[in-house]
Amino acid sequence: MPNITQSTLKLTRDEAVHLLHQMWLVRFFDEKVDEFFARGLIHGTTHLCVGQEATAVGACAVLRPMDKITSTHRGHGHCIAKGADPKRMMAELFGRETGYCKGKGGSMHIADLEKGNLGANGIVGGGIPLATGAALTSKMKQLGYVVLCFFGDGAANEGSFHEGLNLASIWKLPVVFFCENNQYGMSGSVKEMFNIENIADRAKAYGIPGAVIDGNDIVQVMDTVETAVQRARDGHGPTLIEAKTYRWKGHSKSDARKYRTREEEQAWRARDPIARFRALLLEEGLLDVGTMDEIEREAAREIEDAVAYAESSPMPALESILDDVYA
Amino acid sequence: MAVMREITYQEAIREAMSQMMRESDDVFVMGEDIGVYGGAFGVTRGMIEEFGSERIRNTPISESAIAGCAVGAALTGMRPILELQFSDFITIATDQIVNQAAKLRYMFGGKAKVPMVVRTPGGSGTGAAAQHSQSLEAWMAHIPGLKVVQPSTAYDAKGLLKAAVDDDNPVIFYEHKLLYRTKCHVPESLYSIPLGQADVKREGKDVTVVATSIMVHKALEAARLLEQDGIDVEVVDPRTLVPLDEETLVQSVKKTGRLVVVYEAVKRGGFGAEIVSVIAESEAFDYLDAPIVRLGGLPVPIPYNPELEKHAVPQVPDIVEAVKRTLAYS
Numbered sequence: 169m170p171n172i173t174q175s176t177l178k179l180t181r182d183e184a185v186h187l188l189h190q191m192w193l194v195r196f197f198d199e200k201v202d203e204f205f206a207r208g209l210i211h212g213t214t215h216l217c218v219g220q221e222a223t224a225v226g227a228c229a230v231l232r233p234m235d236k237i238t239s240t241h242r243g244h245g246h247c248i249a250k251g252a253d254p255k256r257m258m259a260e261l262f263g264r265e266t267g268y269c270k271g272k273g274g275s276m277h278i279a280d281l282e283k284g285n286l287g288a289n290g291i292v293g294g295g296i297p298l299a300t301g302a303a304l305t306s307k308m309k310q311l312g313y314v315v316l317c318f319f320g321d322g323a324a325n326e327g328s329f330h331e332g333l334n335l336a337s338i339w340k341l342p343v344v345f346f347c348e349n350n351q352y353g354m355s356g357s358v359k360e361m362f363n364i365e366n367i368a369d370r371a372k373a374y375g376i377p378g379a380v381i382d383g384n385d386i387v388q389v390m391d392t393v394e395t396a397v398q399r400a401r402d403g404h405g406p407t408l409i410e411a412k413t414y415r416w417k418g419h420s421k422s423d424a425r426k427y428r429t430r431e432e433e434q435a436w437r438a439r440d441p442i443a444r445f446r447a448l449l450l451e452e453g454l455l456d457v458g459t460m461d462e463i464e465r466e467a468a469r470e471i472e473d474a475v476a477y478a479e480s481s482p483m484p485a486l487e488s489i490l491d492d493v494y495a
Numbered sequence: 496m497a498v499m500r501e502i503t504y505q506e507a508i509r510e511a512m513s514q515m516m517r518e519s520d521d522v523f524v525m526g527e528d529i530g531v532y533g534g535a536f537g538v539t540r541g542m543i544e545e546f547g548s549e550r551i552r553n554t555p556i557s558e559s560a561i562a563g564c565a566v567g568a569a570l571t572g573m574r575p576i577l578e579l580q581f582s583d584f585i586t587i588a589t590d591q592i593v594n595q596a597a598k599l600r601y602m603f604g605g606k607a608k609v610p611m612v613v614r615t616p617g618g619s620g621t622g623a624a625a626q627h628s629q630s631l632e633a634w635m636a637h638i639p640g641l642k643v644v645q646p647s648t649a650y651d652a653k654g655l656l657k658a659a660v661d662d663d664n665p666v667i668f669y670e671h672k673l674l675y676r677t678k679c680h681v682p683e684s685l686y687s688i689p690l691g692q693a694d695v696k697r698e699g700k701d702v703t704v705v706a707t708s709i710m711v712h713k714a715l716e717a718a719r720l721l722e723q724d725g726i727d728v729e730v731v732d733p734r735t736l737v738p739l740d741e742e743t744l745v746q747s748v749k750k751t752g753r754l755v756v757v758y759e760a761v762k763r764g765g766f767g768a769e770i771v772s773v774i775a776e777s778e779a780f781d782y783l784d785a786p787i788v789r790l791g792g793l794p795v796p797i798p799y800n801p802e803l804e805k806h807a808v809p810q811v812p813d814i815v816e817a818v819k820r821t822l823a824y825s
């Protein structure tokens with residue numbers, strides 16, 4: 169797979185606005201959730217993707233509306249990027265009836281089937297075989313859609329990774345396996361948990377293309393995923409993409425981050441995917457600072473609206489507890 | 496007189512593991528994030544500092560491999576303790592536990608033994624929703640070759656873990672997330688509580704409540720409330736499901752003549768059904784003055800919303816009501 173760099177930027181102004189807006193939505197959504205957890209306003213747990221906005225937004229940006237994704241426990245970004253309404257996402261985190269899962273799923277299970285999001289997943293690696301199966305439907309019914317499967321570095325060490333990728337590759341299914349390598353599972357670093365440099369090197373084992381990219385560079389993410397999606401749509405089967413990135417926050421709400429240094433965190437914060445994209449847009453003359461600031465403010469307002477919507481939404485009725493166990 | 500030392504359930508488990516590891520080089524711990532992170536619930540905190548990464552083995556996220564690795568190590572002379580981060584993930588480890596660990600000895604004609612312990616937190620109440628809140632102990636209790644433990648107090652946790660590690664069979668040791676911070680008196684020195692010995696947590700003469708894990712505490716709270724109405728409840732904690740101390744259960748029911756069984760797992764097919772059967776098939780059946788009442792979780796995945804989540808499993812008022820119901824029967 170060619171290593172595409174930022175020089176191939178071919179965005180229109182509208183696309184640039186859309187992407188930047190989405191990246192800010194993702195960031196503000198998760199920062200808001202972080203704040204609510206700290207204040208004890210949301211229960212359960214959550215996994216934030218602050219710092220990983222370029223992978224979620226970039227990968228979903230090159231999909232068609234009919235394409236599908238499978239997501240992970242760290243899935244708010246994927247969900248927003250695939251077109252979900254932050255209002256209904258926030259309502260779900262507040263456990264409200266208006267949430268995507270009627271308050272029954274919470275952060276780890278948000279699914280937006282209408283927009284092609286087959287769900288976050290509380291089981292690490294759980295989405296990989298599901299993506300394979302969704303791609304099988306596309307192939308058997310000749311529906312033409314591609315499935316983009318998000319998973320983490322940690323998930324690549326589950327048996328479901330090996331079994332899912334092998335199956336997808338022998339059946340040449342239209343699926344793109346997109347590993348967000350944020351350097352850690354909960355605490356286990358990739359250095360400790362892998363005996364290879366790049367997870368995408370495993371692509372060889374399945375006879376499929378592999379690509380290692382800078383996951384904090386949204387243009388590179390888009391270009392690479394676009395090529396892989398095209399390949400899948402053309403019937404040539406899966407690709408394994410590994411995007412190197414970093415989660416800025418702890419793994420979940422309770423994490424003292426003892427397994428990594430503050431210096432390392434600072435170094436990655438300096439590679440902020442949003443700041444980099446802004447700089448690029450400015451350099452290319454696509455958007456000016458004033459416009460970009462306004463995009464940021466607009467996203468912040470939308471998240472405030474989402475909070476207001478969530479807070480004013482009703483709780484599910486106790487009687488609803490028995491609903492939806494069976495179809 | 497010295498004050499009785501109190502420590503938490505979580506500390507008691509850590510203390511038991513540490514003391515056993517100091518005594519025997521064969522004992523070691525494997526699991527996800529059990530190193531500097533200290534485990535998802537902090538149980539192994541500080542252990543890697545004392546024992547190093549050879550014996551506190553931080554693993555990849557590979558439940559099947561680590562369960563099987565424990566089986567293989569146990570088969571060849573080690574005594575592994577596997578920390579399975581959430582008991583829900585036993586689904587991924589089940590092949591190695593059920594098809595390998597449980598059966599090797601029997602299949603090999605008694606030539607092998609698999610002395611391993613799977614420590615794993617179960618239960619709801621933390622808002623972690625359907626894939627992180629289940630109580631699947633009945634699955635494991637169904638499998639010949641496995642032993643199943645469910646400690647409800649810090650004291651029991653320490654003594655039962657010692658017995659589990661000393662046992663030459665695979666033991667599934669179910670901890671409960673909401674119990675980790677509960678405290679009680681725990682002796683500093685290492686002690687063993689034999690597997691298969693129930694504990695009468697509260698003596699009473701009117702009704703027997705058999706409860707497991709966190710439900711022991713809810714039953715005790717219900718008993719305190721019922722006492723105000725002059726109702727004397729006996730609370731029995733089986734502590735181990737396999738082997739099950741049938742004798743203590745039978746004696747208690749013979750004494751009180753009434754039985755309420757409470758467990759958090761989905762009621763249908765849950766281990767409480769086994770307890771009820773044991774009584775129904777025993778001489779205690781003749782002593783029953785009222786139909787048995789069984790309280791368990793609703794037949795739903797655990798919902799996220801906190802009110803729904805509470806509603807999904809038995810609570811103290813449900814136990815109070817159930818006890819009154821059996822007493823009202825004549």
Ligand SMILES: Cc1ncc(C[n+]2csc(CCOP(=O)(O)OP(=O)(O)O)c2C)c(N)n1
Pocket residue numbers: 215240241242290291292293319320321322323324350352353354419527556558580584587
């Ligand atoms: C089967 C399974 N094992 C363990 C866990 C607990 N757990 C949740 S997220 C996580 C780390 C996942 O790491 P990675 O796949 O790299 O995703 P990241 O959290 O870095 O986004 C772990 C161990 C789980 N949810 N499911």
Ligand SMILES: [Mg+2]
Pocket residue numbers: 320321322348349350351352353354
């Ligand atoms: Mg990761």
